[in-house]
Amino acid sequence: MNHAIIIHYTLYLALALCMTFWVARTLHKNGRVFLVECFHGDTHLADSVNHLLVVGFYLVNIGFICLFLRAAGEVDGARGVFEMLSGKMGVVMLVLGAMHFMNLLLLARMRRRARLAAMPPPVPPVLRVSA
């Protein structure tokens, strides 16, 4: 096995895992506010769901990164390493982006549903009687 492929694999794993970690941290930190609102201020439940979402995110992304590790052709020299790495990282980032937007969509939908459930009557009554 040549050194180029070892360098490629090491760089790919390091970069892809760092990127996953950064996106997951961003999601964890900024998604909490949405979840607290979705669960009507229940911070315990929001933290729990937030943690579970991040675990799912890690599992799916690290799984994809591992499956996508194998280099198809021969890697020769520094140019080969960079070209292969760039192609792989591009796909990994697109997948991370898609996962991130899917999570955002999910959070926005949950927030919308929670807001609708707590929505007061949209029209004023014509009269009030003693209940």
Next chain:
Amino acid sequence: MHTLTIFYDARCGLCSQVRHWLLAQPAHVRLEFLPYDSPEAARRLPGLRHLRADREIVVLADSGEVWQGAGAWIMCLWALREYRSWSARLAAPAMQAAARRVVEWISCHRVGLSRLLRMKSDADLLSAAAQAPEAPACAVRHDLDLID
């Protein structure tokens, strides 16, 4: 607010069909239907006859608020899980005038529309059930009857 009582026209086919549809939908609050001219309706909302409930639907919340016409229909949508967002859209100032016109037109022509669409009202179904001859009692012959 936990319950909405809807005073509807039980002699109108369209209103009765809408009642069945509303009851089949998943809802945020309990929906209860009463014919507007029933004694129970007069007991629940003593001022009902002054509201002219025969012209437009009236909705009473258990917290004492009363809505009529377009507002009452919007409240029916508000009560449903899948249609609450529609109630907010129709309650917007730009949509309110159009919603009121459509509801008023349907209320005025509900009897004709029911006849056109061949919709049976709850009152029709009740009277048909009352007039139906009683089903004959089943004469089951026991095996032992055959042994003499």
